[in-house]
Each structure stands twice: as structure tokens, then as C-alpha cells.
Amino acid sequence: MAHAADIPTPALVVDLDRFERNVATMAAFLRARGKAFRPHAKTHKCPEIARRLIAAGAVGACVARLSEAEVFAAHGIRGLLITTPVIGATKIQRALQLAIAAPDTIFIVDHEANVRDLDAAAAAHPGVVLNLAIDLFFGRTGIPPGEPALALARAITRYARVQFVGLQSYDGQAAHTAPFTAREVRSTGSLARAVDTRRMIEATGIACPLVTGGSTGTYRIDSAIDGVTEIQPGSFVFMDLEYGQIGGPDSADYHDFEQSLHVLSTVISRPPGLAVVDAGFKAFSTDRPFPPAPVDMPDLTYAWAGDEHGRLDLSQSTREVRVGDRIAFVPPHCDPTVNLYDQIYAVRGDRVEGVWPIAARGKSQ
Amino acid sequence: MAHAADIPTPALVVDLDRFERNVATMAAFLRARGKAFRPHAKTHKCPEIARRLIAAGAVGACVARLSEAEVFAAHGIRGLLITTPVIGATKIQRALQLAIAAPDTIFIVDHEANVRDLDAAAAAHPGVVLNLAIDLFFGRTGIPPGEPALALARAITRYARVQFVGLQSYDGQAAHTAPFTAREVRSTGSLARAVDTRRMIEATGIACPLVTGGSTGTYRIDSAIDGVTEIQPGSFVFMDLEYGQIGGPDSADYHDFEQSLHVLSTVISRPPGLAVVDAGFKAFSTDRPFPPAPVDMPDLTYAWAGDEHGRLDLSQSTREVRVGDRIAFVPPHCDPTVNLYDQIYAVRGDRVEGVWPIAARGKSQ
Incomplete structure (x- = not known):
């Protein structure tokens, strides 16, 4: 397939020029700040993109789940950090296999029973030591920063087959807090507690080389904080309507990165006054309170029309829309x-330069 | 894997006893009414389920998209009806290949230019005749019933490589209209127009053997209508929270079918007062204004907590919830x-009796 016009719809399309600028911008910014860059692959689930990020300077990739990590490891990606705890005997056995194949993988924990289970499973594989980061609680998962986290770090040092490597310090709410000034207050507050926790841990003689966190919305804020070692943004490669609205330091819109991701659709029916496209609940996620936005057609508004369809009301439009027309959406x-x-x-x-498998699609296990 | 306890989460689980009763109930009801049964496979996208429905008496399967049809045809399913028009030269070429492999496949059309394109493409394959049904407009896609549809039926008869077979008469809004009495008014009205259109077409000497439509919400109503030949329900195999609420002829709930589908999750973190499960926006669709419902735990309420997580507030609960507990949701x-x-x-x-590939997952093209 050479031409974009031949892409079968509905389809996910990335604009390479914009994508490459997004990657270069983030990588250069974090390099200049002296922070490691471990972009979150839960956004793209695509080994080709992980490879391109590593080529731009990333130290590896965060992944949300063990099954994602397995896919990326099988595609040769190293420097994996799994940002969800691995719970249950079967998954822990898989985690051991992963650690054998990719020994620099980092797992997160938030309670000692899980540490004990991981250590016990590792005992069956002499020489294997699992890298553990403690997940700090800022509203979703984890253990509270401060004394509880310190106690867990101490506990980890008592097990022989696991090694404490640092703190997973992701405040999911901060990423989308608007405006920028409120985001700054929230993210700075959360990461200050992470950095304090690091100090408490290191004061006991336990090394804590890693404090990792941050997001596309907070990378400027978080990378300015001493003691944060690493930023793990995801969405900046693509962007979306929501991230476009969170506001920047000097603007109501968020201009740091370009919208590189589109869903391409085709008009498949033209009842009177309507254009119906072949993209509905199975073509877009619906977890935000606004619909997809047609690219370069501000006069048209998309309305959900079920699992397979979207509807554009043409009754107030002078635009010609015909069956077979292709419409892209953010x-x-x-x-x-x-x-x-x-x-x-x-x-x-x-021109279609590549068709990249989303090899970890659906890998939530 | 023999035991349900070993299923890695998040996972989609079907209760076979309930599923089998749902299939038997619908098949017996439509058989007694003398209507053909062509269940919509866009619900399950699973060839194993299509095979079981055909074994129960279905004449084939509706599918939403050409790429779904290709998957089901490759798995040996025949009697396919594609409920979205096939638009564009590349897809029309694929439709021809499908019609060669599965000659009883029915395609839908709603304007003559598409008929002309299909006919022209078929000319390259001597002996191939494409079966076309006209998609009637009841609010989403299609051509208005009555004179416009009649004119299109006449137009179809002027092309040599296509054959008019009937009317696709699906009123998507009717399926979820509540209460039952309002649903009855709406669906009866729509299908009356379809049956009238059939009469107009047959009065001109054009055979119209097929009038197909209906849904899990309207199958009782639609199957009572003379002139409707076939019902195409989908969700009855699984059911969901929304269908549970549409109301029956004698009740506010809808009891015709049982809830057979669940998403199984695991508690992966227990911050103070909270249980966090491993199922979020990537584990449930979010197109309805209510969250997933925990099975057999009416005291707990699920709240969305992002792409990968859900949150159960335990602050008002005396229930013991531990990391590693498995919770199923509707x-x-x-x-x-x-x-x-x-x-x-x-x-x-x-006991896990089978792991059925959802072979047409993501096949929206």
C-alpha cells in the first residue's frame, strides 16, 4: 500500500512528521534537564514506536501490565518498568520467566505479602533477583509515601531474591489538572512527598536510585524537581482532544506537542441532511465527555450513532459531503x-511509510 | 486450564449454562413464530458462537462489516448478511472475493451508484451474481421506505450481475426504547413501513423474499408482524446492564434472557478505604452512562479509575476485600x-470448558 487513500477504514493513522517532532521535543527537553526518559508504552502498545523512542534516547519503556511487558520483551525491548503490581501465583510465575529473559525489568509492589510471594517464587531460579520499586499512593494505587513506604523499603531489604530500586511516583490525577498553575501545585506537592520519602529511605542507608513519575501534562513541572530521576510520559507521541485542552503555562490550549493521531473514516450513507461515517463505539474510546472532532471541518459536529456508526448533521451546512468521502477525526x-x-x-x-502492528493491543493481563 | 480460578484477569467470561439457555429460548421462540433466525454476530465476533447458533437453527449470521464477514466465512460460516454498505473500490474487490467463496452472502445498498459499482466489479467474474438487500432508513443509514426504496429495487433489476433479495429493516433506536409499550409502538411502526414497501415492490412484479430486522429488545414485537421474514437479534446471547433495564411486557426489568457475560477482575491494590481492580477503560466499554456492576455484591459500587483501573469504595462497607480477590462485573x-x-x-x-477466540475482534473495516 503506497497511498493513504487506500487505507481501509476505520483506521488509526499517525502523521509521521508530527510524531517525529513530538518524540524529538520530549527527548531533547528531558536530556537538557538531566532526567532519564522512560516513556509509557500503554499509550501506543507498539514495539516499533518503543524502538523509535529508545533510538531517541529513552532508557526503556514503562508498561501497564505484565502481558504488555511480555510482548515488548519478545520484541527485544529492554528497560521495562511494569506500573501495575503482579498479583497471583500464575502471574508471578510469568513474571519470573520475564525477569529471566529481561533481567533489568522493574516490578512495582505496595505491600509486603506481594514481596514475599515474589521472593518465594524467585527462590526456584538461582541467580535471579527481581528489581522492585515501591508504588506510592497519590489517589489510585500504592502505599502512602513517608513512613509506610519506608517500612516497606526496609522489608524488601530483608528478602534475598528481590532488590529495592526506588519509587514509582505517578499521580494520575495531576496529568489532566487544569489550568497549568493548578497542575503545578498538585504535581509539585505529590512529587515533593516522593522526594522526601526517598530522603527518608536513603537516611537509613538503603540506596534509592530511582524516583520515576510524571506525564505528558506534568513533564515540565516534574523534571524541574531535584530528586526526581526519571519521567514516564506517554500521550505526547500522539496527543488527543483532552490533552489539547489542559492548558499550558501561557495559554488555555496545550501546544507543547502536536496532534499526530487520527482515526480515518469513510462516509457510507447519506440519508437526507445526514452523513453517516463507519466509525462508532468500536472505532473511538468513549470515556471522555466530548465526541471526536473532524479534522479541518469546524462546521461539522460528530454525534455517536452506535457501535459502528457516527453521524454528521449537514442540515446547517453548505458543505458537499458524498458517500465515499474520507473524514479524519481527532x-x-x-x-x-x-x-x-x-x-x-x-x-x-x-504516502503510507509503514503499517506498525499494535502488538500489545488488548494485553491487559 | 481447568479451573476458572486460573483465568488471567481482566478476562471476558461466559456462563455456559446461561448462554445455552439464551440460545435455546430465542431459537425456540422464533421457530414457533415461523420466522427465520439470523443472529447478529457483531455482538460476539466469535465463530464458535456462530456455529452454536447455527446448530440451534440459525440460517446464518448477520455481520456489521466486510472484514467480519471475511473472518466468519474463513471459519466456514455461511448465510452471511453484511449490515453495512460496502463502499470504495478496494472493499468492493474484497466483496467479490467473498461472494465467490460464500455465494449466499447478502450485501446491503442504499443508493444506485453503489449498485452500479458492485455490478461493474462483478463483471470481471463471470457467473458471479451479488445478492443485494436494500437498507431502509429508520434514523441512521439507508434509503427512505416507500417510493425511494421501490425506485432503488427497480434500478437493481436493471443490472445483470446483482440480484435484489429483499429489505434490511433495522430500526436501531427501537431496540432500547423503554418501556415495552413505547418500544412496541416504535418498532411496529417502522416494520409496518418495511412491509408496505415490500408490498409495493412485489406489486410491480419484483420478488422480495426477505424482510429482515429486529433485535433482542424487539424480537417479540417484530416476529408477530406478517411480512417480516427474519429476525436478527444479537445481544440476547450475553445481555448487559442496559438491556436488563429496557423493561418487558409485564415488568420494569427485562427477564427474557439471562446475564451470561461477565468481566472478571482481580483486586491489585488496597489503599486505605479502597479496593482497586485491574479493569478500567480497556476492560469495559464506556459508552453507557452507568458503570459496571459487581456480581453478587450490591453493597459495592464500581467507579472508573482510568485506562487500567477501577475503584471500589470500601469506606461504608464491612466487607473484607483483599489483594488477590477476584470480582466479576456485568x-x-x-x-x-x-x-x-x-x-x-x-x-x-x-470449570473452564473452552477458550473461544474472538476471531473478528477489531474487524471493523
């Missing part, structure tokens, strides 16, 4: 939209 | 939830 939220597709069409201008 | 809306998973675990009691 998705409301990139991560769960990407998770609906098996591949991304990588496009430069009208 | 999804708000079955079709787009199924579309997130690669497989369905088919469970009877505590």
Missing part, C-alpha cells in the same frame, strides 16, 4: 482508542 | 466490551 482520548486497533498506518503526506 | 454494554478481548473463557460452574 480522538477524545488516545490510549483506549489505540487499544481498539491491530495496527497503525504511519503516513507522511499522502 | 458490563454496561456487551458488544463494544467484547470487542476489547481476544478470547472468551467459556465456564460451567468452576
